[in-house]
Each structure stands twice: as C-alpha cells, then as structure tokens.
Amino acid sequence: xxxxxxxxxxxxxxxxxxxxxxxxxxxxxxxxxxxxxxxxxxxxxxxxxxxxxxxxxxxxxxxxxxxxxxxxxxxxxxxxxxxxxxxxxxxxxxxxxxxxxxxxxxxxxxxxxxxxxxxxxxxxxxxxxxxxxxxxxxxxxxxxxxxxxxxxxxxxxxxxxxxxxxxxxxxxxxxxxxxxxxxxxxxxxxxxxxxxxxxxxxxxxxxxxxxxxxxxxxxxxxxxxxxxxxxxxxxxxxxxxxxxxxxxxxxxx
Numbered sequence: 001x002x003x004x005x006x007x008x009x010x011x012x013x014x015x016x017x018x019x020x021x022x023x024x025x026x027x028x029x030x031x032x033x034x035x036x037x038x039x040x041x042x043x044x045x046x047x048x049x050x051x052x053x054x055x056x057x058x059x060x061x062x063x064x065x066x067x068x069x070x071x072x073x074x075x076x077x078x079x080x081x082x083x084x085x086x087x088x089x090x091x092x093x094x095x096x097x098x099x100x101x102x103x104x105x106x107x108x109x110x111x112x113x114x115x116x117x118x119x120x121x122x123x124x125x126x127x128x129x130x131x132x133x134x135x136x137x138x139x140x141x142x143x144x145x146x147x148x149x150x151x152x153x154x155x156x157x158x159x160x161x162x163x164x165x166x167x168x169x170x171x172x173x174x175x176x177x178x179x180x181x182x183x184x185x186x187x188x189x190x191x192x193x194x195x196x197x198x199x200x201x202x203x204x205x206x207x208x209x210x211x212x213x214x215x216x217x218x219x220x221x222x223x224x225x226x227x228x229x230x231x232x233x234x235x236x237x238x239x240x241x242x243x244x245x246x247x248x249x250x251x252x253x
C-alpha cells in the first residue's frame with residue numbers, strides 16, 4: 001500500500017494552474033509519490049500528465065464532475081487515462097441524502113455510467129460521508145443499499161475513516177465488509193477537542209489505524225490517501241507532512 005495526499009486538504013493553494021503546479025511540487029517534496037485530484041482548479045489532462053511526471057507523482061484517484069461522469073463516461077475515462085488514473089471518483093451523493101429520493105436518483109442516474117466506465121477501462125469510486133450510515137425506510141443502512149445496488153465491478157468505495165466513525169461505524173470493520181471494493185481509502189483521524197469531534201492529522205487522533213491498516217491490506221487496498229478537510233488554522237502542508245511521517249513510522253511509504 002502507498003500513502004498519498006488528497007489535494008482537497010490544500011485546495012486553497014490550487015485555485016489556478018500556477019498554484020496547482022507549485023502545490024504538486026510541495027507535496028512531492030514532503031515525500032508523497034501519490035496524489036488525489038480533488039478541489040483543484042480546471043486543468044488540461046495532458047498538462048496534468050506532464051506535471052505529475054515532472055514531480056515524480058502518480059494520480060491514484062479523482063473527485064470529478066458528477067455531470068460529466070453521468071453524461072460523458074467514456075470521455076471521462078479517456079481524459080483520466082491521459083494522466084494515468086484509473087479510478088474516477090465522485091465526492092458526494094448529489095443532494096447529500098437530504099431527502100430519500102436522493103438515493104434513488106443517484107442509483108438511476110449513475111448505474112449505467114458506472115457500467116460504461118468499467119467497460120472503457122476505468123472504475124467508478126464513491127466517497128462516503130456520515131449520512132450513508134443513516135437507516136433508510138426499510139431499516140437498512142444506505143451504504144449497505146449502495147453496495148447492493150451497484151455490483152463490485154461497477155462501483156468501489158473510497159471509504160473515509162473519519163466519516164465512518166462520525167456516522168457511528170467502525171472504519172476497520174467497514175473496510176473488511178467492503179473487501180475487494182476499496183482500492184483507495186481516505187485516512188483522516190478524529191480527535192476530541194473542547195468536547196467536539198475534530199478532523200486530525202493521521203496518528204494524532206483516536207482512530208485505531210493499526211486495525212485500519214491491517215484490514216486495508218487484507219481488503220486489497222492500494223492507496224491510502226491522507227485528507228484533512230479542516231486544519232483549524234494550522235498550515236495544511238505541515239499537517240500533510242506530519243501525517244506522512246506518522247504513516248511512515250507505521251510502515252507505510
């Protein structure tokens with residue numbers, strides 16, 4: 001397994017291609033060899049391929065435009081292949097399960113696209129938050145329903161350790177449950193600060209990453225992508241660096 005930097009962590013430094021180019025260099029200088037493109041400015045796929053090569057990086061995964069995924073799945077895969085990325089991700093279910101029909105609309109809107117992405121040589125990846133751990137009217141968790149509505153060949157899960165725990169789940173257990181469908185996961189720690197849950201540098205919170213890494217290895221996970229949506233005033237590059245060093249101490253490079 002390889003550690004990587006989820007660029008959503010440093011999205012404030014990715015607002016144009018000049019800034020994004022500098023950010024890729026800074027991430028590589030920390031020691032990361034893998035990134036996820038999410039929350040960054042628009043970029044030309046060929047330009048991205050050159051930038052990644054220049055910095056000795058690979059792109060494991062994206063969070064891509066949901067409308068393009070749904071309406072142009074083959075073109076989406078073609079563009080991803082230009083910079084060597086197989087995993088086509090969506091960051092959130094449209095509507096965020098604010099109403100029950102959001103789930104039905106997602107399945108009906110993306111199932112065909114997911115199959116077409118797979119046929120074109122890509123793999124559609126769904127990133128969870130906490131709301132997927134709500135129970136639907138039938139009593140089942142939405143994440144369970146998603147795992148059944150899409151076949152393993154059609155859709156994988158970018159399981160986010162923080163959001164699983166925030167939703168009341170056990171991150172390691174869910175990695176095990178979704179074994180074979182979690183090639184990429186988000187490593188995000190959870191700390192308790194001033195009586196409130198907070199996102200934290202990996203290894204500086206309370207998530208049991210020994211079990212997470214054990215189950216991820218067994219589940220076939222390839223990429224462990226460090227993400228910290230909120231650094232609470234700290235330099236996000238410094239947070240990424242501490243996560244990198246903590247993971248290295250755990251045996252992950």
